[in-house]
Amino acid sequence: MQGFFQLISTAEFLGLLDRFPPLATERVPLARGLGRILADEVTSPEALPPFARATMDGFAVRARDTFGCSDSEPALLTIAGEIAMGRAGSELALLPGQAATIWTGGALPSQADSVVMVEYSHRLDERTVEIQRPVAPGDNVIREGEDYAHDAVVLRRGHQLRPQDLGVLAGIGITSVAVHRRPRVAIISTGDELIPPERQPAPGQIRDINSTTLAALVEECGGEAVALGITSDSPEELSEACRKALALPADAVLLSGGSSVGRRDFTLEVFARLEHTEVLAHGVSIRPGKPTILARRDNIAFFGLPGHVGSAIVVFHLLVRPLLRRLAGAADDGLRRIRAVTSEQIPSVVGREDYVRVALHQEDAPRRVTATPVYGKSGLLNPLVRADGLLIIKRDTEGLDEGEEAEVLLFPGHHPAGLATY
Ligand code: AMP
Ligand code: MG
Secondary structure, X not given: OOOOOEOEOHHHHHXXXXXXXXOOEEEEEHHHXXXXXXXOOEEOOOOXXXXXXXXXXXXXXXXXXXXXXXXXXXXXXXXXXXXXXXXXXXXXXXXXXXXXXXXXXXXXXXXXXXXXXXXXXXXXXXXXXXXXXXXXXXXXXXXXXXXXXXXXXXXXXXXXXXXXHHHHXXXXXXXXXXXXXXXXXXXXXXOOOEEOOOOOOOOOOEXXXXXXXXXXXXXXXOOEEEEEEEEOOOHHHHHHHHHHHHHOOOOEEEEEOOOOOOOOOOHHHHHHHOOOOEEEEEOEOEEOOOOOEEEEEOOEEEEEEOOOHHHHHHHHHHHHHHHHHHHOOOOOOOOEEEEEEEOOOEEOOOOOEEEEEXXXXXXXXXXXXXXXXXXXXXXXXXXXXXXOEEEEEOOOOOEEOOOOEEEEEEOOOOOOOOOOOO
16 A cells, blocks of 8 residues: 655645646626636726716805805805706806705816705705805815726736626726636546435445535635546546546546545546646645645646545635635635634644634623534534534644634635624
8 A cells, every 4th residue: 555645734735836827817898707806907097086076965166155154144155057967067157156056976067166065055046045054175075086096006916806896897987807717627526435416325325425515615716617427436437537627628626535545545546647747745734634636737736635525625725725716816715714712622733734623603701702613523414514614723733722712714605603793
């Protein structure tokens, strides 16, 4: 039996990912831009807003015409007209002592510098209004270019586009964006015992869980998943599945099961024998997830992941997600981290990093988040459903005492019950 190649740390493993360059860029319309990652900085091609706008309903005025006025001594202004919505401010010339009716978002007449809220005005007749509070120049007005000046940086390269970002781009007249291509990820499950979920297992068989889980993890971090199904524990079938992945073509391949060093574990051998492929890592000093393999053919990454779904999920978050984010041009791995205190002692060993599944609870007094391990025998599924994230026990510690603080990686897209403040 062959041993592990050489156990490396997560930091060393992540360093290997630098060899895979970000994917090519493409231009997509805004409607397809949500969640995509900007390949270029975006600057504003024009000033926004393009003209000074009122932020309140009321009267556009010259501020100095209102100086010193009050409830008891209102300023008396002549109403020169109304700025209708969508009409240019230059359509109405405002002379000293005049005001113009204006609505929120309306264009200020060029001679006006402020807006008096309708609440502080009293209309005497069609032509005359009393102003009861003074305004300063700029009050209740957004200046031309106050949001974005012409050429101002609006969004940085590497930024993941959110709905509000897309709206701002529309607002400055940008209707398509340069983004990185989404990584296409082929998913293969291996095991003689596996059958597709829709089939009824015969004695000794179990349903394939990893294809579904890994595909969802890939989609969750912005990739395109292509599940290639189940292969038996045969080097020939596995090689065939890897070639199918190359033909897609895939940017990354996730092969779960058979990554360890048992007699029926062929992933390493298959990767090593694939043409023009270099094995970069076999074995990472983490628990769970030690039997993890990384190989590279051109710019395509081949991951061998442990078969147990709990371990495969941990390895995905720690080691696969950073690659997919990197391929997509993102600046980070997209995982949120919080600090929590342990509700009980958690043992570990020096020289290995542990990722403990924990449920999180917000305590009111003292205000803090506690992390409770959701233990279960290796192979049980229900702890996965109960967990909110992964608590990290660093490589150089023997474990954590009850009440000790540690960092927790939050599973994305999930807000633990009672953690309203995060
Ligand atoms: P392996 O890494 O192949 O030694 O598998 C470890 C454990 O995970 C075994 O109990 C397998 O039956 C199980 N396993 C492997 N692949 C899958 C899968 N795709 N779905 C569900 N369980 C799996
Ligand atoms: Mg197996």
